[in-house]
Amino acid sequence: MSLRRRLLRWRARWRRGPHLAQGLPWAILLLGLMLSLGLWSHEREEAEQALQRDLDAALHAAGQRLSHRLDALQQVLSAVHALAQTQEPVLTGRSLDEARLGRFMEALPLGAEHAGLEGLALVRWMPGRAVDDKASPRALLGPLLPGPGQLGQPPDLWREALLQPALQRAWESGQVALSPALDLRSWRLGRSLGFVLVQPLFRSFPDGGRRLESWVLAPVALAALMDPLQAQMPRGLSLRLFDGEGLQDPPQIYPAAAVPARGQRHREERLHRGGQAWTLQLLVQPDYAPLTRLGEPLVLGLLGGLGSLLLALLAWALAGSRERAQALAQRMTRALRESEQRWAFALEGAGDGVWDWDMRADALVTTARWKALMGWSLAAGEPRLVQMLPLVHPDDHVQLRQRLRDCIQGGPGTFEVEYRVRAEGGGWRWLLARGRIVERDEGGDPLRMIGTLSDIDARRQSEAQIHFLARHDPLTELANRAHFSERLQQALAHARRYRESLGLILVDLDRFKPVNDIHGHAVGDELLQAMARRLKAAVRETDVVGRIGGDEFLVLLCGPVSRESARHVAEKIYNLVAQPLQLGDLSLELTCSVGLAMYPEDGEDEHSLKKAADDAMYASKRAGRLLLGTTGG
Numbered sequence: 001m002s003l004r005r006r007l008l009r010w011r012a013r014w015r016r017g018p019h020l021a022q023g024l025p026w027a028i029l030l031l032g033l034m035l036s037l038g039l040w041s042h043e044r045e046e047a048e049q050a051l052q053r054d055l056d057a058a059l060h061a062a063g064q065r066l067s068h069r070l071d072a073l074q075q076v077l078s079a080v081h082a083l084a085q086t087q088e089p090v091l092t093g094r095s096l097d098e099a100r101l102g103r104f105m106e107a108l109p110l111g112a113e114h115a116g117l118e119g120l121a122l123v124r125w126m127p128g129r130a131v132d133d134k135a136s137p138r139a140l141l142g143p144l145l146p147g148p149g150q151l152g153q154p155p156d157l158w159r160e161a162l163l164q165p166a167l168q169r170a171w172e173s174g175q176v177a178l179s180p181a182l183d184l185r186s187w188r189l190g191r192s193l194g195f196v197l198v199q200p201l202f203r204s205f206p207d208g209g210r211r212l213e214s215w216v217l218a219p220v221a222l223a224a225l226m227d228p229l230q231a232q233m234p235r236g237l238s239l240r241l242f243d244g245e246g247l248q249d250p251p252q253i254y255p256a257a258a259v260p261a262r263g264q265r266h267r268e269e270r271l272h273r274g275g276q277a278w279t280l281q282l283l284v285q286p287d288y289a290p291l292t293r294l295g296e297p298l299v300l301g302l303l304g305g306l307g308s309l310l311l312a313l314l315a316w317a318l319a320g321s322r323e324r325a326q327a328l329a330q331r332m333t334r335a336l337r338e339s340e341q342r343w344a345f346a347l348e349g350a351g352d353g354v355w356d357w358d359m360r361a362d363a364l365v366t367t368a369r370w371k372a373l374m375g376w377s378l379a380a381g382e383p384r385l386v387q388m389l390p391l392v393h394p395d396d397h398v399q400l401r402q403r404l405r406d407c408i409q410g411g412p413g414t415f416e417v418e419y420r421v422r423a424e425g426g427g428w429r430w431l432l433a434r435g436r437i438v439e440r441d442e443g444g445d446p447l448r449m450i451g452t453l454s455d456i457d458a459r460r461q462s463e464a465q466i467h468f469l470a471r472h473d474p475l476t477e478l479a480n481r482a483h484f485s486e487r488l489q490q491a492l493a494h495a496r497r498y499r500e501s502l503g504l505i506l507v508d509l510d511r512f513k514p515v516n517d518i519h520g521h522a523v524g525d526e527l528l529q530a531m532a533r534r535l536k537a538a539v540r541e542t543d544v545v546g547r548i549g550g551d552e553f554l555v556l557l558c559g560p561v562s563r564e565s566a567r568h569v570a571e572k573i574y575n576l577v578a579q580p581l582q583l584g585d586l587s588l589e590l591t592c593s594v595g596l597a598m599y600p601e602d603g604e605d606e607h608s609l610k611k612a613a614d615d616a617m618y619a620s621k622r623a624g625r626l627l628l629g630t631t632g633g
């Protein structure tokens, strides 16, 4: 397919409109997913930031608590320092000794904030020796708190690589210094891993100088220091402490064994105290409650996505149902139209017209054949019912209206009526209209009627022909014996009821047989036909002329008729028959015998009346002249 055709097809589809219905679900889905994604991303960021704030706050609080603990421990050393100052050895000649330090410690009000303090040790500096002299300094005392027991031979703390920098820092700065983490047991300073707070004590001289005299060491057990802090942490958060400013090297010093899982969340804070750096780490465990908040944005996003999907599906279903309904309606309309067309075509093919009458709107829809049959111009459009009636033979109006009314007003719902309309070349054409109610309202009143219109003119003519032949003489077309008898009986019944008189004239041709014999039957036939015409011409149209035998005719003069009038007609017949008759080259003259009988004088029924007429006729024949009234008249 060429690009141009594709474009044209696309444009046509676009103009038809279904593109909207087709694209709408996708647009809704896309928009919904984008919104859900944006919402999820925003909420996740918010939740992440909230979590980080919570963690930072928790870590900071833990750092603060640790600092307070260290402050409390440092205050102990400050108190020792103050004690040493009040026991100024220069003035009193007494330096701080183990006994006084012991008493001081016993009197110290140690509380929970001093947890981890293993004891105090006095390390005396041997004056006059170099700092790096192997022989000095020596730790002399300790512990002064319940602990690992009286120190034995004082260890050479100066030789301890982990402790010596702290001692030196304290000496140089005059401030409390912290050692790195070390095993307190190695130096009989405690019972576990810990660190040492170092307080330098100086001896002042009158010249303003001063000289280091000793250090007071406060060993602190890390586990005892940190466990209470850990206990105060919210569930799901754990603390780790690293010696130095890194997380790998120098090593973790608290807790003893805790290896974080890969990808575990953590936050760090640096602590600097007494020349020593620590890294306090906050580890987030999977059971930390706020972590669940991180899942909420995902749920929200998923719900949004699901909602979008559902909305899109709904839109698709709605759009689809609309399209399906349209398609169904189109199919049904097409099927109906095809069905109607087939139906109309079949009927039209059979020569019938079709009509459809919307009774509410009084609108008639008819086919071309219907219009042709009814003599309605195609150009005139559709007729209304009232316009149809003038086309119908006036004699058929009553019947047509009656049948239609019967059908509409609770009849069987069908009707059938034969009526005549004007034929093209003049005259009338017989039609048969059939109808059926096909739609009613809730109350049962008819709303719509459809039907056919058939041309039955040929049938009606043939029926009429058969009817005529059954009742007439085929040669002369006069009433035959049976029909004449029927008409006579009707006339007698009428005359009886209205007390009227009737006249019956019997006409018999004289010597007709020789005509046949001489000129042939064909001439005889022609003569009979001519006589029949003369007889008909002699009477009124309402009178009945019949041929009841070979050359015998009956004339019924319908009433009221007087005998005199009847005689007059008989004479007229007699004279007419006697008129010469020209058949081609042949000229014939014929007489007849006529008999007249009057109802009721000569007979009161068919038989007696006929007999009277017969008698009168024979009397005339015998007389060879017209005898009227000889028998009873």
Ligand SMILES: Nc1nc2c(ncn2[C@@H]2O[C@H](COP(=O)(O)OP(=O)(O)OP(=O)(O)O)[C@@H](O)[C@H]2O)c(=O)[nH]1
Pocket: 475, 508, 509, 510, 511, 512, 513, 514, 516, 520, 521, 522, 523, 524, 525, 528, 549, 550, 551
């Ligand atoms: N051509 C012709 N002749 C007929 C027809 N029907 C009857 N006839 C003849 O008509 C004649 C009637 O017979 P009749 O009445 O006895 O003869 P007629 O010569 O009239 O005798 P009268 O009545 O006594 O004068 C017979 O010869 C029949 O054959 C017919 O349809 N056509």
